[in-house]
Amino acid sequence: MFEYLYLVKFLIIQSAGIIVAVIVGGFFVFWALYRLNLPKTILSIFLMLLGVYLFLFAPKVLSTRLEYPFSLKTFGPANGPAIPLKNILAFFKNVGRMEKVADIARDPNDIPAPIVRKEPTKVKIEITAKEVVSEMSPGVVMPYWTFDGKIPGPFLRVKEGDTVELTLNNDPSSVNPHSIDLHAVNGPGGGAIVTGVLPGESKTLTFKALNPGLYVYHCAHPDPAVHMAHGMYGLILVEPKEGLPKVDKEFYVMQGEFYTADDMGDQGLQVFDAKKMLEGHPEYVVFNGRTKGAAGNMNAKVGDKIRIYFGNGGVNLVSSFHLIGEIFDKVYPDASISSEPHKNVQTTIVPAGGATVAEVEFEVPGNYILVDHALARMDRGAWGTIKVDGPENKEIFDGVIDTSGNSGH
Ligand SMILES: [Cu+2]
CATH class of the missing domain: 2.60.40.420 (Cupredoxins -  blue copper proteins)
Incomplete structure (x- = not known):
């Protein structure tokens, strides 16, 4: 599955492209100026301005694409956030x-x-x-x-x-x-x-x-x-000493952010962008390390008691943890399992560096989607699915399912 040539693409093609562009551009400028037969002073001023322009702007183009911004500093106690x-x-x-x-x-x-x-x-x-x-x-x-x-x-x-x-x-x-x-x-x-x-x-x-x-x-x-x-x-x-109440199934999901110099979806080897991290603008917000990282492996049956251990690795965002189509029967806010749980919760806050324990029992079969309800992050990858099998329960949920694709699910 590995397109290892991406390493080559990243290092050689992009840098070679810039070098070729500069050389060809230089030749083109020389050629154009000689054709116009301009005096040497104008030619010199033009080249000087071109030199200043390249000096000021070329490093900015290069620094985001060809290297980690190793000159970037913070005022934290550590040497960060740049990678040497x-x-x-x-x-x-x-x-x-x-x-x-x-x-x-x-x-x-x-x-x-x-x-x-x-x-x-x-x-x-x-x-x-x-x-x-x-x-x-x-x-x-x-x-x-x-x-x-x-x-x-x-x-x-x-x-x-x-x-x-x-x-x-x-x-x-x-x-x-x-x-x-x-x-x-x-x-x-x-x-x-x-x-x-x-x-x-x-x-x-x-x-x-x-x-x-x-x-x-x-x-x-x-x-x-x-x-x-x-x-x-x-x-x-x-x-706890006495253990946790027994459930039928437990799941383990963690949210996290990834900061890449390239835009979301761009292919190839990705370079860490320390500036985006400082600003808190991730390209990817995902469950279990990648897009669809928690999609497809969680299965349950109608009537099962499910416990979800959900954590937030951050590093910047607070998660608004929610299960589309269900209500958490119990939530131990901030994962405080020695406190009394909250009952019937729609969305629970999970801070960066925090966790929650949520329990749910499904009444109706179907696919249920776990999200951070700051839903733009779903577009960045933060979602997972629990597939629930079992008999229909028309008394609790009934209707004709929209298969046109317009319902969103
Ligand atoms: Cu480490």
Whole structure:
């Protein structure tokens, strides 16, 4: 599936095009001026102005297309948000060793089973930070940074009171250092200050899971926003001592933003645009790392109790989480599972770096669409589907389904 020539297209064709255009343009100007037989002073002034024009404007054209804006700075504590030029060169050096992931989206069903044991214990977890190449949509090739090669990272499940020994490896093919900050941790940096790993390194963090809840974890290596805008986030569930109420199915979905120099839908290898990230103008807003990342794998039956673990990796936007055609029977706002849930909720706010736990039971079969109800983002990719099978229920929902394509669904 990989059109690897895009790398060549990106580096050679675009730069060669500019060089050819400048040379041919120069010859054309010389030729035109000689034909007009203008005096040497006018010719000199013209060339001087042309030189000034190129000096002022050519770098702007080149900087957005041929390199990360490495000169871009912030006033945050980290060195960001630009990616150093040496890392761009290292990317092209390492890309042959990087894994080409056929599908970057983590399956929403990829969740460990509920914990049955009653007593807290010691849990060992190993995660690998890995930079990979995959597709945002067919032909749109992205350098992704991940936990375990998928977006979001693995769904971690522990119990209140557990002692967690978490080892973070950084794959040797990586270019960048990485770390992990888990919002479930009580301690500086959420663990990030002890898990900073260079490519090929491993480090271990031990923490006690004191507070039950559903928490975001993410890479926090400077600049954290850049790492999250490449896909480095996931969820950790700290189950309460008594466990969560039993449901028939659980799903795992995370929203995230991607900032590319090219416009949405442009094909080829995509370059990260730090300026768009600072301004909060993503080209893609998606569920589980790519367009259609949460479409097609979630199935349920009428009458099933469904629980959705939904998180927002950000890095800028707040999600207005909504399920078209249903009402959440229960929502634990801000994923506060030790509080009483809200009942009968249409849309629930999930802040950047936050999560929610929503439960729903379907009465009527059909396709139900998960969205961020800031619906322009659906056009940027933020949607998923739950397919519900079962007997019709005409008392609750009846009518002739519009198949003209004008209904939108
Ligand atoms: Cu990272």
